């Protein structure tokens with residue numbers, strides 16, 4: 116399985132139509148300063164637990180700063196068995212301009 120790239124508009128549409136999981140791979144300080152609603156901050160320490168304990172049938176959206184490093188991360192999660200994995204183009208830096216931010 117591979118991942119797909121998704122625009123922020125498409126993320127909004129997807130989240131209107133079904134439940135999704137969102138993982139944010141930015142550093143903890145950046146995450147603490149603001150993140151997408153319901154996002155989980157994932158790093159090398161907690162990734163294995165997350166993979167073990169998360170429903171792999173639910174769409175998984177991977178978010179970073181600008182939508183670049185989320186692509187290899189999305190590929191990794193797809194390889195771990197997640198069925199429907201998306202890398203969000205533009206990343207949190209674009210998301211935060213027009214979308215809800217949780218702290």
Ligand SMILES: O=S(=O)([O-])[S-]
Nearest residue numbers: 179181182183184
């Ligand atoms: O590579 S990144 O700046 O999109 S995290």
